[in-house]
Amino acid sequence: MSHHIVAADALCFSYPDGTAALKEVTFCIHHGESVAVIGANGAGKSTLLQHLNGFLTPTSGTVRIGDATVTRDNLCDVRKTVGMVFQNPDDQLFMPTVYEDVAFGPRNLGMSVADVERKVRDALAAVDAGHLAAKPPYRLSGGEKKRVAIATVLAMDPAILVMDEPTAGLDPFARREVIGLLKAFSHTKIITSHDLDMVAEVCGRVIVLHAGQLRADGPTGQLFADRSLLAACHLEPPLSMQHCALCGRAATPLSAAA
Amino acid sequence: MSVIEGSILDFRRLDLLAREDSIIHRLDPRTKVLVTLAFILVVVSFDRYAVNALLPFAIFPVALMAVANLPTRFIAGKVLTVSFFAVAIGILNPLLDRQILIQIDGIGISGGWLSFISILLRSALTVTAALILTATTGFGAICQALERLGMPTIFARQLTFMYRYLFVLAEESQRMSNARELRSCRGTGMGIRPYASMVGHLLLRTWERAERVHRAMLCRGYKGNMVTQKSAGMRLWDLSFLLGWITLFVLLRMYDVPRLLGHLTMMPHL
Structure with missing residues (x-):
């Protein structure tokens, strides 16, 4: 199914102040794949994500979603196909109540009242947040906010889910819930994160960025075992693959950890 | 607790109250916005020395608070806080306007004191009405109501x-x-x-x-315009609530009820 392809071809981007944030990045993500984009702070992860739904336009090179290159003319379609979950849910939940917020997307798509209602109910149920519908966003806990933010995107029926740091700032239980959700979704997933244990569980493929360049692109287990690559990109293997400092337990290979 | 935290909590409390249920809560937000606006306009339209004529208007906030089951102390506390502004506005009146206007038991009350009391009353009445509106409707619903009443989107x-x-x-x-x-160590x-x-x-x-x-x-x-779902329209109950209160406000504005009552009780002596 070529329809859900996400591809970057020699993607370069420089900010107006001249900082080159992405240099010749090329990759192709196929339908149903779950891919993590990892890298140190400032490696270009967020800049890359911004290109996937047209908030930034490449300085040179192209981004392709499905069969179409992202241009100003097809932004609407692109944004319907690519659902983006922001790192800070406060930026994403801007309506007075959770219900209104989840309904925002479907209403903009021009759905009928009954359809909107069904979409909202389904999306909230998918993240186990049906009971939060009437609450204003500021009364939610961090984990609840994150789940609702995911619901706002699901309600749009995107083919591709893009998530910026989905587990950042969550307590272990809420993190576990979000991981459960991510694993349950059959969408094509593109996730940036510093939580490499989560990446090891959720993503089968990893793209490593360093200083704006694509340094590696391959199966998660293989890349996480390559310590010299990780060290060169200012990263560390996930904790589950590290030797335990407390009990002396040897590192587990990824297949056992996942 | 700091001032900022305190006022956030107050806002949240109002929002919580708006999620309760009563026949007032269930009114169309537009009804409540219109009645509250009418109330405020009428109260403000009295002349500067009006005191007695304002008193009957207390029936509106009192009735609504009772029916909507709002916490009296919380609302009163908020009104009191805002009253300081009213005091600041009116405090000079008794000094500037010393002309004696009425006599009560031989004590002359100057116009300044009358207008000062009038300002306090009006601020208390209007602020209470606005708080009741927020506490029974919720801020979001008020915004939507204003928009549907014609406020620019x-x-x-x-x-x-x-x-x-x-x-x-x-x-x-x-x-x-x-x-x-934390890093200024009680210094400046x-x-x-x-x-x-x-x-x-x-x-x-x-x-x-x-x-x-x-x-x-x-x-x-x-795409530049907010698509919102319209709530159910105004029902008969909304209309009667609206017309009932507005009629009462107009009557109270036209006839000075305390004075009429005073005349009635004095009749037998005449």
Whole structure:
């Protein structure tokens, strides 16, 4: 199914102040794949994500979603196909109540009242947040906010889910819930994160960025075992693959950890 | 608890109250907005020395608070806080306007005192009415009602977003102010200068946040107009509530009820 392809071809981007944030990045993500984009702070992860739904336009090179290159003319379609979950849910939940917020997307798509209602109910149920519908966003806990933010995107029926740091700032239980959700979704997933244990569980493929360049692109287990690559990109293997400092337990290979 | 935290909690309390249920809560928001506006306009339209004629208007807030089951102490506390502004506005009146206007048991009351009391009454009445409106309707619903009553969409939008991000902004400034305090060790902490930089930072952060929020909206198909679901229209009960109160306000405005009552009780002596 070529329809859900996400591809970057020699993607370069420089900010107006001249900082080159992405240099010749090329990759192709196929339908149903779950891919993590990892890298140190400032490696270009967020800049890359911004290109996937047209908030930034490449300085040179192209981004392709499905069969179409992202241009100003097809932004609407692109944004319907690519659902983006922001790192800070406060930026994403801007309506007075959770219900209104989840309904925002479907209403903009021009759905009928009954359809909107069904979409909202389904999306909230998918993240186990049906009971939060009437609450204003500021009364939610961090984990609840994150789940609702995911619901706002699901309600749009995107083919591709893009998530910026989905587990950042969550307590272990809420993190576990979000991981459960991510694993349950059959969408094509593109996730940036510093939580490499989560990446090891959720993503089968990893793209490593360093200083704006694509340094590696391959199966998660293989890349996480390559310590010299990780060290060169200012990263560390996930904790589950590290030797335990407390009990002396040897590192587990990824297949056992996942 | 700091001032900022306190006022955020108050806002949240109002919001919580608006989620309760009573026949007042169930009224169409537009009904309540219109009645409250009418109430405020009528109360403000009295002449500056009116005191007696204002008293019967207390029936509106009292009745609504009773029926909507609002916590009297909380609302009274809020009204009291705002009253300080009214005091500040009227405090000079008794000094400037010393002409004796009425005599009660031989004690002359000057026009200044009358107008001062009148200002306090009006502020108490109007502020209570506005608080009741918020506590039975919720801020979001009020914005929507105003929009449907003809307020330009852009203002309604601004108000809704302001209310949503007020909490975020307040929390952010609180954290910043705490951070400053923790490192100023009860001293003045370099005086006023850090505040200038703090305000600047807040502005820039708000700016960036606004950009992110706008992007989040674009992500979900925002094309410049907000599509909202209309609530059920006005029903018979709404109309009777609206007309009933407005008639009462107009009657109370035209006839000075306390004076009429006074005349009635004096009749037998004549």
